[in-house]
Amino acid sequence: MSNFAVMQGTVIKSTGSNYIVRVEGKLYNCKLKGKLRLDGRKTTNPTAVGDMVDIELENKTDGNITKIHPRKNYIIRKSLNLSKQAHILASNIDQAVLIATIVAPRTSLGFIDRFLITAEAYSIPAKLIFNKIDLLDEELLEMQQQTIDLYEKIGYPCFSVSSYEKKQVEELREIFKNKLTLIAGHSGVGKSTFINALEPNLAIRTGQISSAHLKGMHTTTFAEIHPLSFGGDIIDTPGIKELGLVEMKKEEIGHYFPEMRHRMGECKFNNCLHVNEPKCAVRDAYQSGEISPERYESYLKILSGEEMDWKEWEIR
8 A cells, every 4th residue: 555645637648558647736657557447448548648637656756547537528539450449639628729721731621620510519619720821922821811711700719820930929828828728730730830939948849840841740649738837738639630520410510510500590490401401591591601612511521421531530
């Protein structure tokens, strides 16, 4: 029996069977108690970054995780191997931020929409940050502004930055303050460069500037929580190639498009799919220009399962 008291903390890093748990600013190296490893969970990792856990210390620096507290939400990746098990990347997040780029590489509207829908499904506030504005000419800047206008009209806060030149990054500190924020995006959009510009003391490893800035060689291989000196934490995640959605009924998908959700009560049929049903308020709004063609097209693609990997990523 340990002579040290049981304490509650947050898992901030996971490497295999080893976990780093933060308790009131102090870090402890921990392992899972055997019963927690073998309790019938259907995930490859019983605990994950962001989990609130109880630990029992063995000495001043090491201990065992004895309890995992219930999660308010989590992001999960389905395994691609034959086991079909899932891997939890992070839990208990307060908001999700997508780093997007118009070029080098381009983030598609479909990818942005799937990210936003996933967050909507579990009531996680979402924001969009468009990076690499230093690479944009006048035409591309106009294209980016059109994209920003599209999402701000729906109600999603959007921001433009150059992480490479550290332009307009410090001004965003307020949106991260005192929150646990998941940062996601394609490999190469500059997530690690953005985090370093936001909090220079972290010095997160990035790829070589010439390739990371233009082509993108993301070097994060697992989710990890990093503290912010001005308050709050951020979770840097591996680059996402494709973003699928949690499986949901077709009738539910429209609920996760705010501009559709606000009008669905006016449709003639309660189970309206907003495709070709009569007296559909959503289609009327689309045809009148109140719902953008881009968003309605994304909705139809998701409804049909087109270009979707439904099993790979979920947020719960």
